[in-house]
Amino acid sequence: MQALQEFQESTRAWLEENCPPSMRTPMVQDEIAWGGRNATFKNPESKVWLERMAAKGWTCPTWPTEYGGGGLNKEQSIVLSQELARINARPALTSFGISMLGPVLLEYATHEQKMEHIPKIVRGEIRWCQGYSEPGSGSDLASLSTKAELHGDYYTVNGAKVWTSYADKADWIFCLVRTDFEVPKHAGISFLLFDMASTGVSTRPIQLISGSSPFCETFFDNVQVPAGNLVGGLNEGWNIAKRLLQHERTMISSFGLSSGQSDRGGTTSVMAAVEVAAMHYRGDKERLSDPVLRDSIARFKIDSEAFAYTSRRSIEESKQGQGPNATSSMLKNYGCELNKRRYELLLQALGHQALGWEGEGFTPEELQVTREWLRSKANSIEGGTSEVQLNVIAKRVLGLPDLVAMAKK
Numbered sequence: 001m002q003a004l005q006e007f008q009e010s011t012r013a014w015l016e017e018n019c020p021p022s023m024r025t026p027m028v029q030d031e032i033a034w035g036g037r038n039a040t041f042k043n044p045e046s047k048v049w050l051e052r053m054a055a056k057g058w059t060c061p062t063w064p065t066e067y068g069g070g071g072l073n074k075e076q077s078i079v080l081s082q083e084l085a086r087i088n089a090r091p092a093l094t095s096f097g098i099s100m101l102g103p104v105l106l107e108y109a110t111h112e113q114k115m116e117h118i119p120k121i122v123r124g125e126i127r128w129c130q131g132y133s134e135p136g137s138g139s140d141l142a143s144l145s146t147k148a149e150l151h152g153d154y155y156t157v158n159g160a161k162v163w164t165s166y167a168d169k170a171d172w173i174f175c176l177v178r179t180d181f182e183v184p185k186h187a188g189i190s191f192l193l194f195d196m197a198s199t200g201v202s203t204r205p206i207q208l209i210s211g212s213s214p215f216c217e218t219f220f221d222n223v224q225v226p227a228g229n230l231v232g233g234l235n236e237g238w239n240i241a242k243r244l245l246q247h248e249r250t251m252i253s254s255f256g257l258s259s260g261q262s263d264r265g266g267t268t269s270v271m272a273a274v275e276v277a278a279m280h281y282r283g284d285k286e287r288l289s290d291p292v293l294r295d296s297i298a299r300f301k302i303d304s305e306a307f308a309y310t311s312r313r314s315i316e317e318s319k320q321g322q323g324p325n326a327t328s329s330m331l332k333n334y335g336c337e338l339n340k341r342r343y344e345l346l347l348q349a350l351g352h353q354a355l356g357w358e359g360e361g362f363t364p365e366e367l368q369v370t371r372e373w374l375r376s377k378a379n380s381i382e383g384g385t386s387e388v389q390l391n392v393i394a395k396r397v398l399g400l401p402d403l404v405a406m407a408k409k
Contacts, residue, residue, distance in 0.1 A: 035124025053092035068119035097121035131175030336379035
């Protein structure tokens, strides 16, 4: 306990000295630090904060120091999280490399691959995107057809991916490819890493109803990828894919927590906004005058707190070596529903002011809420649809029989 207390004191002192003032304020969407070869920082202090945290390895505090991580144990990691929360510190780096790719590289990659890629993830030097879904392979991911053919010391990749988040801004991609068409579909898939600047790679943003374009179509035309970029062995990609999806679903489940995706300000700030909006637009400055809305807000807060504790328990289990499992499907499904409920509440509180799309009569914040509400609907699709998650929960958590498999027999 003495050692942990000393760690807490030194961590608190370091954060007080090194966390810039503006990094102790609610996150602003265009100040999120994604890193990458072409990273830009609207707020110069975002760059300072990233560099300082990366130098400590605290962008990935529990990853091994051998690969640039912080090397903290479970208790130290909890203390660091608490101290960051105490000063309301922003995340120093937001990265698919941290939330999805890095954990599977630590589990499946060779030492050489880890040394090549993980330190760059920790320092935010490379921005990654995910090449999974295809035009004809969404929920049935194993039916993917993007192929990689081995020619000596490199693979030639041809095909297309869709819904590739930020592909037009990413430096590298972790990609599922088919390397054998003669075996059952799950058995012929491999996991490749390659540079998005490679000849033959192109992207095209997809315009969403919300007005933003975070997703892309991604095309591969005779892209040459070094054979050494194959992770986990030839035709062994499906196991890695499932593992990575568990990490992704755990990440997406956080949309229902205080680190919610759309608002970046957290449950506290969004729920405060709901209450302020309700008091303002319903003409009651002292209390919420709508009992139905008041009851909905109370229920949401209770459910959100329960979900937060459940998520924390899952995180603690993963730090004890259990890793993500079918629980990630439970968290993903419920977290996404919470996030959608949050924006439904905000619309309910805003009343007719939530009906605007453009033009006079609406503030920028009100117009943004409408778009974020629309965006939240995608939560139940990305990372595996809610139907897929419920099937996983039914089979792997509840132990219910697989009726499809039984029907085939």
